[in-house]
Amino acid sequence: MREHWPPDRVKEWDNAIDEYFAIEDASRNVNRPNPKEWSTEIREMLASGFDQKDFEKVREILAALAPVEGREPMTVAARIELAAAFLVTAGGAAYDSAMGSPDRGPSLYAATEELVVMRAREIYGQGRG
Secondary structure (H helix, E strand, C coil): CHHHCCHHHHHHHHHHHHHHHHHHHHHCCCCCCCCCCCCCCCHHHHCCCCCHHHHHHHHHHHHHHHHHHHHCCCCHHHHHHHHHHHHHHHHHHHHHCCCCCHHHHHHHHHHHHHHHHHHHHHHHHCCCC
């Protein structure tokens, strides 16, 4: 009975189905990080294909920062600046992914900002921050 639905509802339904299958495919990813070390309930992260190799890169970067942080405690302002620098790289990568459709760049950048904040809150809530 989809033919009776308004076009925006058909698109919403199709997007939900696509998202469901993307999450299902990602859950079969045998290279997914160990759930004792990495877990999320954020749909976009579940469907992203984030794997153990990606997780190891994140851990390596954090380990590389540790000696710099250890020399002298970082101020809140310095941590905000560091987080902002990382956010810009994430947003920039999202923006660049829209190269074939430049009008989508700003919305992808904004969505990435939202996901970063959601993920940060989730990590903090898990006691991993």
